[in-house]
Amino acid sequence: MHISILKIKGDRMLKIKELYSGYNGVDIIKNINLQVNRGEILFIIGPNGCGKSTLLKSIANLIEYRGTIKFEGVDSNIHVRKIFAQKVGLMSQLSEIHFPYTVYETVSLGRYPYLKGTFSSLSKEDIKIILESIEKVGLMDYRDKMITELSGGQIQRVFLAKLFAQNPEIILLDEPTNHLDFKYQVELLDHVKRWAKTNKKIVIGVLHDLNLVHYFADKVIMLDNGEIVSEGTSMEVLNNDKLKDVYDIDIKSFMKNILNKWE
Template sequence: MLEIKELFSGYEDIDIIKEINISINKGENLFIIGPNGCGKSTLLKSMANIIEYRGSVKIDEEEVSSLDRITLARKIGLMSQTSQIHFPYSVYDTVALGRYAYSKGALSGISKKDKKIILESIENVGLSDLKDKMITELSGGQLQRVFLARVFAQDPDVILLDEPTNHLDLKHQIEILQYLKKWVKDNNKILIGVLHDLNLVHYFADRVMLLDKGEVVSYGKASEVLNNERIESIYGIDIKGFMQNVLEKWR
């Protein structure tokens, strides 16, 4: 279980996230929604202990701020919006970095088990035919899938994804989210993702959290949160009406 109590966090002594209280069971996925600047990315960084927080973030009753880097990497994997290329590695070598937390030392090399997990992770994002290609030669969508594969290879208990479908075409958005949902169920993991596409949220989420100005204003099943009257006032648009009008054009 992931349990968050009385969580506050932000930057330069200014709280962006305020008094978050949620719990998520293994085998569930949660998508966080809300307008730009409401604190979605800050919340993920707090969960991953990238920025300091007040309150409590526990995985299986262990406070994440008390974990060493290796243990934390086995517990939580984060893919942010701004994943960057630091070195011209191949797709395979980039995904292999996800196995660092399981290595026995800098000179230990990659085991047969590691190689199997790396290749499976690459296959699951549809890049097997590009595994030897340099990541500097990839499109934005292909690169996004490489970084997703790296998180899969890390095999953490909790995956945190900030806009994982950025740069992906519709086919790959759906395939990745289908794989994520199955992976979470089959492996008893937890997925927490930030998405702007409310259609995808409606279709794939077990639970949804609506944030506004750093506070939780609605939390529950997708059908409950997305039909809440508050969502219209927060986004400043009749979202349900707009979606229904769009659907009419497909008929």
């Protein structure tokens, strides 16, 4: 089953019900039920191997699943791949770059789902959106540079601009700040938050840094062994006693001790 491309007035959210998914016939995530409204940022937390990335891949329709995923009130077994790509965007952690594209060429890939045919050219509107997306992340002076010449933080901003150019309704972030300096982690998430709030986009992300989760999330779900064991605001989830049980360490006390060292 897949996220629908249709819109129904009055139901402005993503709903997931009784979702099961995994690999080779083994369920990694089990009985996932959640709802995310437009303009909300949801982060998924939990220890390694708990199913965070599997849940994102299910929502992105990269792996098969059982259950229902409804976007704006409609659930469909059939979708047009090209239209689906307009609605859902995935940004993952920085990996090795294997293609010698310029910043402009890389960001322009975000407009490909909107082209009318395989050999269609970018329209004036496409070009305008591409340049505006590059401007949003502060890389206009680098638009003709090869991305292989950029720093890790700059490359992630390029891929963020590509996501802006794609303009999806649902933004999926799979540990996008890994391997980035703290400054670039905050800048990247701040870009995403401002853009999502301004344009009423849904953001669902996986982060390991609970400080960033606390700062940027509207909602948080905590997974353990593939199931949701805690959900609510960041304050509710990160103050829940289950946090200590799931991570097998008193994270809250540890964070407070670190904070005291700054005073």
